[in-house]
Amino acid sequence: MSLSRAETLINKLISNKLTGEELxxxxxxxxxxxxxxxxxxxxxxxxxxxxxxxxxxxxSKGENDST
Structure with a gap:
């Protein structure tokens, strides 16, 4: 399954690989x-x-928590 353009841009933002035009x-x-x-x-x-x-x-946090 290919990523949407929004997903691609978000992934590039997160990995600090976004160009000025993409931003x-x-x-x-x-x-x-x-x-x-x-x-x-x-x-x-x-x-x-x-x-x-x-x-x-x-x-989930709290599940099987013994504390």
Missing amino acids: SELLEGINSEKDQQKYSDALEIYFDYLLRQNQPNGH
């Missing part, structure tokens, strides 16, 4: 009512990934 495109997309949902979805995917990476064995 302008990203900012335009974020400010566009028509495109905001695409950027919101791309960021949600990334943050969900980060949360999963920080939870050992895929458990």
Whole structure:
């Protein structure tokens, strides 16, 4: 499955590989009512990934917590 343009731009932003032109495109997309949902979805995917990476064995924080 190929990434959407919003996902590609978000990934480049996160990895610090965004060009000035791409940054302008990203900012335009974020400010566009028509495109905001695409950027919101791309960021949600990334943050969900980060949360999963920080939870050992895929458990939510507090699950099986003996403290």
